[in-house]
Amino acid sequence: MTDYKQHLANLQTATEAALKANDYDGLWIYSGHPENYFLDDHAPPHQVNPHFNWWIPETDISHSLLHIVPGQKPTLYLSQPADFWHKIEDRSNADWARHFDVRVIHHQSEMPTVNDQLNHAWIGDRSWQPMAAEYTNPDKLLAHLHFSRVQKTSYEIDCIQQANQLALKGHAAAAEAFYAGASEYDINAAYLQACQQSQSQMPYGNIVALNENAAVLHYQYQATDKPANHRTFLIDAGANYKGYAADITRTYAFDKNGEFNNMIAAMDRLQVELCDACVAGQDYVDLHQQAHIKIAEVLKQFNVINCSPEVALESGLSATFFPHGLGHYLGLQVHDVAGHQSNADGTVKKPPENHPFLRLTDVLRENAVITVEPGLYFIPMLLQQQRDNKHINWDKVEQFLPYGGIRIEDNVVVGQNQSRNLTRSS
Numbered sequence: 330m331t332d333y334k335q336h337l338a339n340l341q342t343a344t345e346a347a348l349k350a351n352d353y354d355g356l357w358i359y360s361g362h363p364e365n366y367f368l369d370d371h372a373p374p375h376q377v378n379p380h381f382n383w384w385i386p387e388t389d390i391s392h393s394l395l396h397i398v399p400g401q402k403p404t405l406y407l408s409q410p411a412d413f414w415h416k417i418e419d420r421s422n423a424d425w426a427r428h429f430d431v432r433v434i435h436h437q438s439e440m441p442t443v444n445d446q447l448n449h450a451w452i453g454d455r456s457w458q459p460m461a462a463e464y465t466n467p468d469k470l471l472a473h474l475h476f477s478r479v480q481k482t483s484y485e486i487d488c489i490q491q492a493n494q495l496a497l498k499g500h501a502a503a504a505e506a507f508y509a510g511a512s513e514y515d516i517n518a519a520y521l522q523a524c525q526q527s528q529s530q531m532p533y534g535n536i537v538a539l540n541e542n543a544a545v546l547h548y549q550y551q552a553t554d555k556p557a558n559h560r561t562f563l564i565d566a567g568a569n570y571k572g573y574a575a576d577i578t579r580t581y582a583f584d585k586n587g588e589f590n591n592m593i594a595a596m597d598r599l600q601v602e603l604c605d606a607c608v609a610g611q612d613y614v615d616l617h618q619q620a621h622i623k624i625a626e627v628l629k630q631f632n633v634i635n636c637s638p639e640v641a642l643e644s645g646l647s648a649t650f651f652p653h654g655l656g657h658y659l660g661l662q663v664h665d666v667a668g669h670q671s672n673a674d675g676t677v678k679k680p681p682e683n684h685p686f687l688r689l690t691d692v693l694r695e696n697a698v699i700t701v702e703p704g705l706y707f708i709p710m711l712l713q714q715q716r717d718n719k720h721i722n723w724d725k726v727e728q729f730l731p732y733g734g735i736r737i738e739d740n741v742v743v744g745q746n747q748s749r750n751l752t753r754s755s
């Protein structure tokens with residue numbers, strides 16, 4: 330709780346600075362509420378507004394409103410409706426609640442009047458938009474707050490570490506299920522069981538891919554049938570702790586003595602080197618390019634390509650095998666905010682033209698939490714585009730295509746002089 334209290338003090342300071350810089354006198358933050366599916370009477374699971382979750386360490390509060398006014402204790406209008414269809418937890422007495430002036434709302438009619446008269450801004454989804462457009466989710470205010478969200482407090486780093494600990498239980502169970510010959514569906518069930526979280530609590534849809542499916546970057550199915558042979562298993566799955574995400578990928582070869590297993594080991598080594606490089610001042614675009622060089626070295630070592638790593642990077646060949654970015658910010662959102670922002674004013678730093686999917690382009694700052702997720706894939710669609718490229722040894726490509734690909738992803742805290750790997754440290 331001490332860390333949480335300090336976290337709230339930091340938020341208050343950061344929010345007051347953002348309001349002052351943008352000439353607002355206060356801020357409303359709406360939790361959001363679930364919206365029914367089109368033409369239906371039920372809704373997908375509630376996804377709380379991350380700005381609300383930044384203050385309130387719960388993910389299932391809806392129809393509630395937080396009011397921040399500089400110099401005052403924040404007020405929380407906490408919805409606790411009389412509802413016999415759902416279980417309504419009383420959160421007004423939770424430990425965290427004493428840091429707020431909590432007003433319990435039994436009916437929406439008890440909500441405070443929200444309008445433009447006070448010169449307070451509003452952050453929340455637009456389905457309930459009580460204020461004029463210029464007060465609702467103002468770009469400049471959001472940019473300022475998003476830039477603050479990048480550097481995590483110790484409370485937040487602890488939450489992401491807890492999420493990692495949960496996810497690692499799932500990863501261990503999933504690996505065991507793979508080596509026992511389970512289907513994607515059953516592996517995923519083992520993962521969730523070990524994390525003790527449901528799919529809807531996960532920070533993103535689990536990617537559970539066997540064999541060639543490992544080459545599909547965001548593979549979205551979980552096949553119930555068992556393939557004839559288990560060759561590769563790529564799992565990209567996280568967990569959630571108080572709304573903070575883990576985002577971890579591991580790749581396994583069934584044959585631990587085969588060449589593909591050696592390729593995974595080589596990728597693992599370069600991934601650790603990249604994690605170690607995540608210190609304050611490191612330009613992430615440079616690190617992404619270093620990752621390309623290292624991955625091209627692996628491609629050369631395993632005879633998949635026959636040109637220098639530098640030529641592979643310059644010619645775009647390395648991107649055939651590594652078509653996504655090295656990583657992204659991580660926090661309340663799995664692809665956390667401000668990845669293309671280089672200051673609090675919201676100046677955008679676009680990814681380089683030849684690396685359009687890079688989600689993080691800024692220079693790393695202390696206590697930012699990022700993912701480091703190099704990959705090496707055999708993607709038929711991208712290889713097809715290179716079919717005349719003489720730098721590719723096609724017999725080796727044919728050999729590796731049935732294995733799909735490799736991704737290894739950890740969650741790393743940027744340090745002043747040393748990075749801290751939340752996934753590999755206990």
Ligand code: GLY
Pocket residue numbers: 533565576663702738
């Ligand atoms: N799990 C999505 C990603 O790694 O970015």
Ligand code: MN
Pocket residue numbers: 576656657700702738
């Ligand atoms: Mn990721």
Ligand code: MN
Pocket residue numbers: 565566576577578738
């Ligand atoms: Mn991931």
